[in-house]
Amino acid sequence: DLIHKVNHPAPAASLREKNMKNITITINGEHRTLGIHPDEKLSALLRREGCKGVKVGCDEGVCGACTVIMDGQTVNACHVFAFQAHGRAITTIEALGTFDAPHRLQSALADEGAVQCGFCSPGMILSAKVLLDKNPKPTEAELKEHLDGNLCRCTGYEKIQSALRKVI
Ligand code: FES
Ligand code: FES
Numbered sequence: 121d122l123i124h125k126v127n128h129p130a131p132a133a134s135l136r137e138k139n140m141k142n143i144t145i146t147i148n149g150e151h152r153t154l155g156i157h158p159d160e161k162l163s164a165l166l167r168r169e170g171c172k173g174v175k176v177g178c179d180e181g182v183c184g185a186c187t188v189i190m191d192g193q194t195v196n197a198c199h200v201f202a203f204q205a206h207g208r209a210i211t212t213i214e215a216l217g218t219f220d221a222p223h224r225l226q227s228a229l230a231d232e233g234a235v236q237c238g239f240c241s242p243g244m245i246l247s248a249k250v251l252l253d254k255n256p257k258p259t260e261a262e263l264k265e266h267l268d269g270n271l272c273r274c275t276g277y278e279k280i281q282s283a284l285r286k287v288i
Pocket of ligand 2 (some may be wrong): 169218234235236237238239241271273274275
């Protein structure tokens, strides 16, 4: 109807479509070709593709809640444009374990009561995984330093650290 067209003009939508570009990206082992907008962040792309474990807290590279693994390195997905992930392999928390068969890091945090609201947990776990993949026996100082960019507003860190120490 006319009112609908005035409120939602078609040209804006087609301009938006014009700005879309395609990237190829591997998300949790699955090769994908996805349309993105030039200013879209990787965190937004991953969430719209169903990876809701990518949490967006600060949205400016400070809190680590949006941590994902890109080609073996942790990155803050809110600080990476989606186009920068072209040709890259991304791992999110969705790839690590299931409710029935959790990853050992997920079990450790749950067993230790190191999860309260859980907002920081995916990022913490992915950061810890990258460290342990490279260095299975980190010192306590190395563990703390590696998780420095992952903030938790609930647990005070002690339980998280002790849960992770039990895995090492
Ligand atoms: Fe990305 Fe905080 S949401 S670092
Ligand atoms: Fe709530 Fe860490 S458990 S922010």
